[in-house]
Amino acid sequence: MVKDISGNSFVEVNISIIKQNLKVLKEFLPTNGKQMAVVKANAYGHGAVEVARAIEKQVAWFAVNDVEEGIELREVGISNPILVFGVPTAETAPTYKNHDLTATVSSLSHFRLLNPGTDYHLNFDTGMGRLGLVQDEITQTQKAIQNYSELRCTGIYSHFATADNPGSEKAEEQLVRFKSICQNFEPEILTHMANTGGTAFYPEAHFDMVRNGIGIYGYAPGSTEIEGLVPAIRWQSHLVQVKQISKGETVSYGARWKAPENGFVGTIPMGYEEGIPRLLTGNMEVAINQQRYTVVGTVTMNYIMVFLGSSDIPAEGEPVELLGSRAMTADQWAANTQTIPYEIVTGISCRVPRIYKRD
Ligand SMILES: *Cc1c(COP(=O)(O)O)cnc(C)c1O
Numbered sequence: 001m002v003k004d005i006s007g008n009s010f011v012e013v014n015i016s017i018i019k020q021n022l023k024v025l026k027e028f029l030p031t032n033g034k035q036m037a038v039v040k041a042n043a044y045g046h047g048a049v050e051v052a053r054a055i056e057k058q059v060a061w062f063a064v065n066d067v068e069e070g071i072e073l074r075e076v077g078i079s080n081p082i083l084v085f086g087v088p089t090a091e092t093a094p095t096y097k098n099h100d101l102t103a104t105v106s107s108l109s110h111f112r113l114l115n116p117g118t119d120y121h122l123n124f125d126t127g128m129g130r131l132g133l134v135q136d137e138i139t140q141t142q143k144a145i146q147n148y149s150e151l152r153c154t155g156i157y158s159h160f161a162t163a164d165n166p167g168s169e170k171a172e173e174q175l176v177r178f179k180s181i182c183q184n185f186e187p188e189i190l191t192h193m194a195n196t197g198g199t200a201f202y203p204e205a206h207f208d209m210v211r212n213g214i215g216i217y218g219y220a221p222g223s224t225e226i227e228g229l230v231p232a233i234r235w236q237s238h239l240v241q242v243k244q245i246s247k248g249e250t251v252s253y254g255a256r257w258k259a260p261e262n263g264f265v266g267t268i269p270m271g272y273e274e275g276i277p278r279l280l281t282g283n284m285e286v287a288i289n290q291q292r293y294t295v296v297g298t299v300t301m302n303y304i305m306v307f308l309g310s311s312d313i314p315a316e317g318e319p320v321e322l323l324g325s326r327a328m329t330a331d332q333w334a335a336n337t338q339t340i341p342y343e344i345v346t347g348i349s350c351r352v353p354r355i356y357k358r359d
Pocket residue numbers: 038085159194195196197211212213214215221
């Protein structure tokens with residue numbers, strides 16, 4: 001259920017910015033370098049179907065976390081190859097073949113699950129410590145590739161734990177390990193390792209293809225900026241109520257904020273249910289017209305309040321920018337709440353309508 005909060009609150013996704021961000025990342029690659037667009041988690045909250053449709057000609061591959069996300073893309077006619085990062089199960093195994101999704105084999109047990117005719121990529125754990133075959137399993141993996149000849153091994157990959165900033169020794173170690181693992185497999189299969197950080201900061205990790213997630217939505221993965229990336233979303237709401245407040249009166253739960261003077265308070269119908277972290281309490285500004293206003297009092301489930309001062313008071317119904325170039329960005333929200341932009345953008349509720357801007 002997508003709710004229509006007075007029809008006046010939405011996340012605007014700028015498709016041309018996404019396309020431009022892809023180009024910025026492509027600049028790091030050699031001329032024949034391929035891009036895989038990572039559109040898991042509903043394209044990091046941006047809308048997987050709309051994003052994939054907009055960039056299907058611009059990228060070689062798409063990646064998702066589970067088969068359902070892959071099926072969603074197939075059902076709207078996306079024909080690029082799609083890699084599923086997650087693990088196959090007895091229930092999901094047939095869907096790979098039926099929807100032409102490429103599976104990930106990250107455990108020896110996955111070979112016997114997959115149905116004849118399924119394509120797969122091998123995933124080796126070189127130091128992420130999450131999913132993947134380990135170096136000691138190389139020989140058994142080679143045997144399984146032979147034994148399960150009705151499956152098709154079309155790629156090999158690994159995932160960085162620390163590529164979000166340049167100069168990581170751990171990332172270099174993972175790279176060395178991955179290169180030595182790859183030597184045991186057919187050289188013509190597609191080889192890939194770099195996420196956004198690997199793309200920008202570790203040119204040795206580009207191989208045949210890079211996997212770009214956060215960068216295409218406009219954020220660097222860590223504290224090191226990637227020049228040219230621009231956030232693709234603008235979250236807009238409105239003032240649902242404006243009212244007077246006297247000096248000394250308090251706003252919101254816990255009565256933690258006291259009006260410093262007589263003035264006006266505006267209420268905005270978006271809160272932590274919609275994806276504004278409660279930890280932004282005391283740390284957040286929004287934009288109304290060209291001006292920034294401080295959010296006052298605790299962030300509540302479905303509302304935040306702003307102090308509007310005592311002159312030039314914006315009217316009820318006035319648009320309010322929560323995230324965007326005039327307000328704060330998801331990077332700044334993340335910095336103020338000890339998290340990363342990934343969590344901010346994937347945390348915007350799917351009940352907030354997404355609208356798409358294409359110029
Ligand atoms: C999410 C993910 C990516 C994308 O990472 P970004 O930092 O968003 O570019 C790449 N590879 C794997 C295996 C992932 O899970």
